[in-house]
Amino acid sequence: MNRREIIWQLSQYGYTKEKLESMPMSDLAKLFKQTSKERITEYMNTLRADKQTEIIPGEDSNNIEREMELVYHAISVEDINFAILYDAIEKILEKYDLNEAIELVLSQSSDKQYKQMTQITEVAYRSFQEILLDRIEKLCEFYPAEERFEQLKFYGDRREDINFLRESIANMSAQNNQERLSKIALLKYDIIRDYYPDSMYENYEQFYENEEEKNEIIERIMSLTKAYTRPMLKAKKFQVLSHIERVLIEDRDREKEEKALIKQYTKKLGDVILSEDELAFAMMLKEALGVLDERDVTRIIGNFDISSNPILLQRFNAIMRDNRRTNK
Template identity: 20%
Template sequence: MALSRDRMIEFLKRHDYDPNTLQSMETKEIQEAYQEVTKKLLGSYFHLTNDNKSIKTNSILLDMGELTEFKQKLKDCANDVITLIECLQEGYMKFDYSEVNDLLAIALKDMPMHKMQKISHIAYRSFQEILLSQIATALKGLPKEEFKVLEEFYEKRRNDTQFLHQTIDKLKDPATRQQILTMARVKLMVVKDFMPSNLYDVYRDYYNNVPQKLELVAKVRALTGLYSKEYLKEMPFEELETLYQDILKHNEQEEQDRKMFLKYSQAIQESVDNNDDEGFNEICYKAVTHLTQKQLSMLVEYMNGQNPFFLSKFESVVHEYKKKLHIKR
């Protein structure tokens, strides 16, 4: 639904437009001005949030005293894994990833390599989580749609810890953080009001992870293993609902086919075992009249495999059945 003239005027007033000038403008002119302002805001927003050019730090000579102190700290933590992980987290915060691991290898040279690698992996992973958590905390005021999009964006950059550090520093500035929050709200409003058909594509990460969709994905996967979780999450909600209903119907039909197959195959087998030709003919008549083509084909194929004389007897019964139908007509 498009914004009203009054709402656009109020918006433009907050962006230094003269109220009297706005009142004298045609609605089309106001719409053009509104779109121009929002484009500028969104351009700045994407620059602030999606700038993927990581700034390289200048090569510097690290203080040898700091390195020596850190190496000794690693040695002191050698027998306490939890403390060692915390120590490594502090190191990753201050030094380069490879430098920390080099110092770890030197300080704990007697530790088995596989154990050292595992501890390092856990420490670095938890260090990344700390950085991502700090970013998430700074962005808590975002609309939920925007928050999820940015959360996924930074998650994909988790290995670029320098970029995450720079983002945290940027968000520490109240003015920058407020600018991002404001422009995120504007972006959401513009998409909802002017591009509602693009809402899912723009906020795919959000809509793919809402509880209702995740619950439906779980239901589909409980019924069939044909689809991966990610494939189902990417499917539009309406299509996913249709798929779920189709699978339910298919499974219900499969269960019905199974029950009918068991019922008639057991009855036919009993009539054969008891040499009950009359019972055999009766159950075959019922099978022909009550079973679907698929169910009947399954039954005939199975019984023919069980008894080499079944097919000829069955065809004879069917022939007699067709003759009776012809006579009735």
């Protein structure tokens, strides 16, 4: 990591750029190492504290008997009250798994309703899974996007185990755990991003290869260049797309900077040509060659007629020859 990168990293954590710029490289490296160690130690301590957290189960506020009564009243009438029925089943699922919920609902229904009530309970179960996953997503709302995606995929893959989902929600909600877990996720993400940037793709591959994420970066690339078709970009890995976008942005910024410099030196060189000051012309020409390509400088001079001033023309040719010789 070079000096500029180290200064940028340290400036993200409370150090002023003025102070960092004044420090020798050896001190910067020492401070960077110390800061890295402190942040990783903080991350590990937070993890340990999280493991030691006692999970205190919340009180069961669901009155199952009341929900059973609601189920009975909802299905005992000629026209089933589906709103009340689904709401009651979801309340039951707060405490019981699918098979237990089916048994409880069937205990309130007639034999001829067996198939229908089983299907309704299964539908309510699928809906309840999404409710639990939505709760988890809410608890992860302050995670970095990459970490949130990983967490939601982890829990989404375990949607069939609602006991696990319920316990996870209780754990994440207990004793300010949401804030602590968010901090862990942020620390992990920051450490990987700041100190192991080459590992970002490896750690969050599924996030970056997600269709939505790929589509977003493809749109950005296509707004920067017409060199690629959408199918061509779709076939590439996110890591490659990210590199393409970075190069295109760098090219765009460089082109913008070059245009600004060309405009700036067109005015400066024009002024010294009009003044017919040979020394000022030579100095400005050398300055322009220090920041612009020879081709651009030649084009700038081509906008002015210096052939009528043999001294300036001679000085121009001599400086350009020296520049070519130096850059060989």
